[in-house]
Amino acid sequence: GAVVSQHPSRVICKSGTSVKIECRSLDFQATTMFWYRQFPKQSLMLMATSNEGSKATYEQGVEKDKFLINHASLTLSTLTVTSAHPEDSSFYICSARDGSGANVLTFGAGSRLTVL
Amino acid sequence: GNSVTQMEGPVTLSEEAFLTINCTYTATGYPSLFWYVQYPGEGLQLLLKATKADDKGSNKGFEATYRKETTSFHLEKGSVQVSDSAVYFCALTISSGSARQLTFGSGTQLTVLP
Numbered sequence: 628g629a630v631v632s633q634h635p636s637r638v639i640c641k642s643g644t645s646v647k648i649e650c651r652s653l654d655f656q657a658t659t660m661f662w663y664r665q666f667p668k669q670s671l672m673l674m675a676t677s678n679e680g681s682k683a684t685y686e687q688g689v690e691k692d693k694f695l696i697n698h699a700s701l702t703l704s705t706l707t708v709t710s711a712h713p714e715d716s717s718f719y720i721c722s723a724r725d726g727s728g729a730n731v732l733t734f735g736a737g738s739r740l741t742v743l
Numbered sequence: 744g745n746s747v748t749q750m751e752g753p754v755t756l757s758e759e760a761f762l763t764i765n766c767t768y769t770a771t772g773y774p775s776l777f778w779y780v781q782y783p784g785e786g787l788q789l790l791l792k793a794t795k796a797d798d799k800g801s802n803k804g805f806e807a808t809y810r811k812e813t814t815s816f817h818l819e820k821g822s823v824q825v826s827d828s829a830v831y832f833c834a835l836t837i838s839s840g841s842a843r844q845l846t847f848g849s850g851t852q853l854t855v856l857p
Contacts, residue, residue, distance in 0.1 A: 736785050
């Protein structure tokens with residue numbers, strides 16, 4: 628079946644640094660990828676929709692300059708948390724839609740970011 | 744707006760026990776309902792779904808019935824196994840093709856003891 632690889636699974640960084648999280652579709656082409664975040668005991672919240680070759684669409688309240696999303700190829704989307712602060716500590720999950728039209732969402736395993 | 748409320752965990756059961764994880768929703772429109780499961784170290788996987796009232800989704804011994812009158816989609820399994828230990832997410836979407844409108848609950852951690 629379709630597999631989405633997300634890396635790193637855990638990252639700890641110092642406040643003020645930037646962190647990049649990768650989301651790769653391993654055996655299918657993903658024209659659309661989605662980025663979510665989850666705070667402890669809260670719901671997964673959609674942050675942005677990433678379309679290959681175009682600018683990401685951000686949900687209301689999500690700072691696009693803070694969370695840079697790049698979807699340069701049909702198999703890779705990256706989320707960069709710039710100048711990270713402790714309040715950015717969260718669980719980030721990506722998902723990808725198979726571009727063949729099957730309209731199936733496949734999720735990555737998530738990335739746990741801790742900002743000290 | 745749309746929202747999903749599911750019972751807080753963690754839930755700990757003995758093997759072969761009966762499982763219920765409650766899920767209720769509010770939605771503008773007529774949603775499709777889903778249960779996703781996340782096993783340790785893996786991504787969320789679709790477990791089952793129902794697209795209209797009174798539909799029953801089922802998979803791997805799990806069942807959930809779309810109850811419009813109570814706006815609920817409770818997940819049940821008659822006899823859980825250790826391998827069912829995972830986090831379970833209830834979710835809804837208004838548009839069947841749009842993950843933009845996929846709304847999740849907060850997840851329920853299930854641990855099954857041998």
